[in-house]
Amino acid sequence: MEEGDxxxxxxxxxxxxxxxxxxxxxxxxKDTQSSRPGKHGHAKxxxxxVSMVGDQKxxxxxxxxxxxxxxxxxxxxAQILSISNDIANVMDTETYETFDLxxxxxxxxxxxxxxxxxYWKILGEKAMKQVK
Numbered sequence: 001m002e003e004g005d006x007x008x009x010x011x012x013x014x015x016x017x018x019x020x021x022x023x024x025x026x027x028x029x030k031d032t033q034s035s036r037p038g039k040h041g042h043a044k045x046x047x048x049x050v051s052m053v054g055d056q057k058x059x060x061x062x063x064x065x066x067x068x069x070x071x072x073x074x075x076x077x078a079q080i081l082s083i084s085n086d087i088a089n090v091m092d093t094e095t096y097e098t099f100d101l102x103x104x105x106x107x108x109x110x111x112x113x114x115x116x117x118x119y120w121k122i123l124g125e126k127a128m129k130q131v132k
Contacts, residue, residue, distance in 0.1 A: 005123055006071050011045045012064025021069040022058040025051045026122040034064060052120070053127045074121045075129075080113055088128070090117065101128045 006021060014020060018029045027049035037043045042063040049058045052073075062068070078090040081098065088111055091098045101119060103111050110131045111117070118130035 005121075006069045008067045009070045010064065011047065011060075011062045011066045011068050012043065014045070014047055014068070019052070019071050019073060020047065020049055021071050021123070022047075022049055022060055024123075025056065025058060026053070026071040026073070026125075027051050027058050052122055053125055071123050076119055076121065077132075078117055078119055080111060080115050080117060082113060083111060088117075090119070099126065101126055104128055107131050 009018075009020075012034065014029050014032055016029055016031060020027050020029055029047060029049045031048040033046045035044045035046075042065060044061055045064045046059065046061045050056070051058065077093045078101075079093055080088050080090050082089045083103070086103050086108075087100050088103050089098060089100050093116070101117075104127075107117075107128060116132040117128055118132065119126050120129050
């Protein structure tokens with residue numbers, strides 16, 4: 001992992017739709033619940049999240065003042081050069097770097113050679129997120 005691809009946040013400040021890193025997997029928060037502090041303890045937060053790449057469900061329970069890593073997601077444009085099965089070879093429109101991306105099921109019908117896509121860089125991984 002490269003430096004600068006994550007920052008820290010309090011578990012208690014996470015809201016639905018925020019990004020979070022659970023077990024080294026970048027996730028989107030789907031639900032949060034907080035419990036009141038007990039007689040001798042701290043308020044606890046339960047965070048339900050789904051991974052951005054692969055739809056794995058992740059749940060953590062932690063004190064609300066604990067720090068948690070949050071991924072820094074960058075969005076980029078690329079042009080599709082060629083398609084082979086479920087893999088698209090694309091070229092970044094700014095850096096001209098070429099690389100392969102897996103085509104998500106929801107884009108299989110709209111992905112065509114020459115089209116532009118939006119991809120996200122998340123924790124060193126790249127994922128196709130939109131077809132223009």
